[in-house]
Amino acid sequence: MSQDGHRSGGEHDIAEDVKVLHSMGYAQELLRRMSGFSNFAISFSIICILAGGITAFQVAYGSIGGAGIGIGWPVGCLFALIVAVSMAQIASAYPTAGGLYHWGSILGGRFWGWATAWFNLLGLLFVTASVNVGAYTLFVNGLGPSFGIDPAALTVTHQVIGISLITLTQALFNHMGIRATTLLTDFSGYLIFVVAVILTIAMLAYAPGPLDFGRLFTFTNNTGDLGGGVIPESRGIFVAFLLGLLLPIYTVTGFDASAHTSEETVSAARNVPRGIVQSVLWSAIFGYVMICAFVLAMPDPVAAAAQGGNVFYWLMGAVIPGWAQTLLFIGIVIANYLCGLACLTSTSRMTFAFARDGGLPFSTALRQVSPKYRTPAMAIWTAAVLSVLVTLYTPAFATLATACAVFLYISYAMPISAGILAYGKSWTSFGPFNLGGAFKPIASLSVICTVVLFWIGIQPPNDKVWIITVAMVVLLGIFWFAIEGRRFQGPPIGDVIRRRQAEIAAAEQAVGETAGAAVGQASKA
Numbered sequence: 001m002s003q004d005g006h007r008s009g010g011e012h013d014i015a016e017d018v019k020v021l022h023s024m025g026y027a028q029e030l031l032r033r034m035s036g037f038s039n040f041a042i043s044f045s046i047i048c049i050l051a052g053g054i055t056a057f058q059v060a061y062g063s064i065g066g067a068g069i070g071i072g073w074p075v076g077c078l079f080a081l082i083v084a085v086s087m088a089q090i091a092s093a094y095p096t097a098g099g100l101y102h103w104g105s106i107l108g109g110r111f112w113g114w115a116t117a118w119f120n121l122l123g124l125l126f127v128t129a130s131v132n133v134g135a136y137t138l139f140v141n142g143l144g145p146s147f148g149i150d151p152a153a154l155t156v157t158h159q160v161i162g163i164s165l166i167t168l169t170q171a172l173f174n175h176m177g178i179r180a181t182t183l184l185t186d187f188s189g190y191l192i193f194v195v196a197v198i199l200t201i202a203m204l205a206y207a208p209g210p211l212d213f214g215r216l217f218t219f220t221n222n223t224g225d226l227g228g229g230v231i232p233e234s235r236g237i238f239v240a241f242l243l244g245l246l247l248p249i250y251t252v253t254g255f256d257a258s259a260h261t262s263e264e265t266v267s268a269a270r271n272v273p274r275g276i277v278q279s280v281l282w283s284a285i286f287g288y289v290m291i292c293a294f295v296l297a298m299p300d301p302v303a304a305a306a307q308g309g310n311v312f313y314w315l316m317g318a319v320i321p322g323w324a325q326t327l328l329f330i331g332i333v334i335a336n337y338l339c340g341l342a343c344l345t346s347t348s349r350m351t352f353a354f355a356r357d358g359g360l361p362f363s364t365a366l367r368q369v370s371p372k373y374r375t376p377a378m379a380i381w382t383a384a385v386l387s388v389l390v391t392l393y394t395p396a397f398a399t400l401a402t403a404c405a406v407f408l409y410i411s412y413a414m415p416i417s418a419g420i421l422a423y424g425k426s427w428t429s430f431g432p433f434n435l436g437g438a439f440k441p442i443a444s445l446s447v448i449c450t451v452v453l454f455w456i457g458i459q460p461p462n463d464k465v466w467i468i469t470v471a472m473v474v475l476l477g478i479f480w481f482a483i484e485g486r487r488f489q490g491p492p493i494g495d496v497i498r499r500r501q502a503e504i505a506a507a508e509q510a511v512g513e514t515a516g517a518a519v520g521q522a523s524k525a
Contacts, residue, residue, distance in 0.1 A: 013267045017095070021263060024096060025492030025500050026356070027507035030263045030349075031178050031374035036271035038182045041189035043255040043279035046127070046346060048339035049287035050192055050199075050332050052251025055134035056401055057291060058311045060247035062222050062230030064237070065305065066295045068244030070216025073291060076248025077284035079449045083409065084255055084280040085435065086416045086443040088273035091259045092431025095268035098353020099259030100411050102491055107427055108418030110490040115476055116414040117354045120256070122472065123407030124347040127254050128387040129163075130400035131343050132170075135336035136162045141313050142329035164388050170341040171384035174348060177373040178264050181345050188338035195331035196286050200293045202328065206319045207297035215295050220305070228308020232461050242456050249453060250405040251287060255279050256412065257346035260353070273433035347383040352376035357491055371511045403465045406457035413450035416443045 018028045034042075060068030087100075096102045100120045105113025136159055140151045173180050204211070219241070220226075224234040231243055258275035262268045265275075294312070297319050298304045307314040316325050355366035370377045390400070419427060420443050435442060458466035492500055 017266065017268050020095065020269065022501070022504060023497070024094070024102075025497035025504075026096060026263070027504040028263065028513050029369040029374070029507055029511050030097065030376070032264050032266060033178060034182055034261060034265040036265075036267070036274060037189070038186055039258050039261060039265045039268075039271050039275035040278050042182075042185045042261055042342050042345065043258045043275050044192065044283060045185045045188040045339055045342040046131075046254035046257050047252050047279055047283040048131075048188075048192060048335055049196055049251060049283055049290060050335040051131055051134055051339045052247070052401070053287045053291050054312050054332065055137065055336075056247050056250050057294060058228070058230050058307075058309050059250070059401075060244035061295070061311060062227030062305060062308055063244035064240045065218055065220030065222050066215040066301065067217055067219040068241065068247065069291050069295050072241060072244045073248045073288050074284075076245045077252055077280070077288070079245075079453075080249065080252040080255075081277070081280050081284065082442055082449065083412050083416070083446045084276050086419075086439070086446045087256065087259070087412055088276045088433050089430070089435050089439055090415055090419055091262070091276060092269050092273045092433035093427075093429060095259075095262040095265075095272050095431070096353065097260055097263040098350045098356075099262055099272075100256055100415050101350070101354050101359070103415035104418055105490045106493075107415055107422040110488060111480060111485070112414060112418055113490055114359060114480065114484060114488055116411050117350070117359055118472070118476060119407050119414065120411035121347070121350055121354065122468075123404050123409075123411055124254075124343065124350055125383065125387050125390050126400055126404035126407060128167075128340060128343040128347050128383070129390040130404050131336060131340040132163045132166050132387065133159070133391060133400060135166055135333060135340055138329065138336055139333045141310075142316070143326070143333060146326060160388070160391060163391055166337065166340065167344070167384045167388050170337075170344045171380055173341055174345055174380045175370070175373060175375055175377055177375055178261075181341065184338055185342050185345075188335060188342065191331065191335050191338070193286065195328065195335060196290045198331075199328055200290045202320055202324055203293040203297040203315075206321070208299050208319070211296045213296070215298075215301060216292055220301075222305045225306075226302075227305050228311070230308050235459075239459075242452075243459060245453075245456060246402060246405065247291075248284075248287075249409070250401045252280055252283055253405055253408050254343060254346065256408070257342060260346045260349040263349075269431040270433070273431070344380065344383060344387070347387065348376055348380040351379040351383050355379065357489070359488060369511055374511055399462050399464050402457045402462040403468060406454055406465055406469070409450045409453050413447050417447050419443060420447070 014032055017032060021028055060072050064072065090103045091099055094103055094106060101113050101117035104116030140149060140154060144151050173184060219237055221237045221240050223231040223240050255276050258272050258279065262272050265271050294315060298315060299318050304311050304315065320328065351366055354360050355363040360366055366379050366382060368378050420440055423440060
């Protein structure tokens with residue numbers, strides 16, 4: 001409180017956030033302390049150009065050569081930005097944890113929200129798994145030799161053990177509270193900028209010979225053996241270009257983390273949409289400059305393509321001095337680790353939010369919040385275990401990366417498509433971020449692009465993504481019509497919200513929340 005007895009600006013903002021949350025039928029159980037920068041940083045950390053931009057670089061270069069970088073990256077990032085802007089408008093109107101599930105339910109009905117939740121949850125598990133596989137791979141190949149580790153001697157068993165240790169520590173940080181997580185993801189935001197800039201400068205400074213910018217716009221069909229088998233079958237040049245779009249689309253995803261941490265963000269209706277859009281925009285710009293430097297620094301573009309999945313390690317060894325390689329790999333590995341940490345945060349919040357409305361098995365346990373740390377502890381550890389188990393089904397990084405991109409973008413498109421139909425009808429209350437009449441055409445373009453992405457994502461060598469998708473759709477249909485259609489009630493609406501007020505007060509009292517109590521007293525007054 002300030003000396004004149006009035007709430008400070010921050011306290012007033014939090015009180016308004018809690019009031020909005022109460023109006024949607026939920027208690028302020030999580031600790032609301034994330035600033036606008038922290039909300040941006042968690043999505044920026046998950047996007048992490050030092051993760052996808054490096055570990056999936058071969059997906060574009062091994063498909064269509066330099067044009068996959070110079071042209072493909074801007075095209076893919078434009079698609080991501082269109083989706084992000086559409087999501088931002090909905091996030092501004094409904095700032096809750098597990099946002100996409102909540103949006104889908106409100107705008108499209110119980111089944112649409114329930115299905116959105118499952119696609120989003122599976123996508124988040126895949127992204128957490130793929131990032132941690134990438135972190136393990138970067139450590140083993142980039143720093144392993146310095147510790148006497150021979151990457152060629154390691155097996156899938158070593159990978160599972162390594163990923164388990166990585167995920168265990170990430171879960172511990174998440175369990176210890178949003179303060180610890182926020183400090184690490186804030187640091188990650190700065191680290192990504194710094195390391196990306198230094199890596200870019202080093203590539204250009206040590207590049208052999210004059211820089212040939214024409215490489216960035218040269219279409220070379222590297223499918224098949226020319227690209228080291230990244231795309232094992234020879235495909236036409238147009239299809240090769242589309243397959244290369246998986247690099248930017250996989251990299252620039254996970255920005256729904258800003259929405260999933262809405263209930264921990266101050267001034268959520270304003271800061272969450274900003275976090276979504278700005279994380280995509282800055283990642284697109286810095287990522288583009290960085291990966292263009294990779295192409296420009298290549299001593300031999302043909303030899304680079306033939307390296308397949310080892311192209312980045314080959315490039316580092318061919319261009320960067322040994323001592324600089326070690327320092328850069330340390331920064332890259334740390335950034336990837338923190339990316340996985342942020343992914344687990346996002347996944348756990350989605351799990352918590354869905355369980356809060358009874359959408360998951362063992363929901364009563366999964367929705368519990370630690371009174372000491374104000375975090376959804378059971379949701380955190382469950383998400384950690386499941387993300388490790390995902391790697392047992394498909395240890396291949398490319399399949400994990402594609403699956404996460406496909407499922408996350410489907411989950412993004414579902415509430416957006418529902419918003420198109422509900423706009424101006426059942427959806428008439430909007431937040432501070434409002435596209436107005438531009439929402440429908442932008443949102444429609446988002447849905448069209450997602451359909452194209454789905455087709456790209458099920459092409460060889462990622463056939464398992466098609467199997468997973470079909471199996472999931474069939475299982476969702478069976479469970480909905482057999483059980484969930486009658487059992488699952490969805491988010492609270494109407495009279496249910498009013499009847500929940502006593503439960504809300506009790507839940508906030510159990511975790512020691514004071515802002516909610518102040519709001520309740522003010523409303524009674």
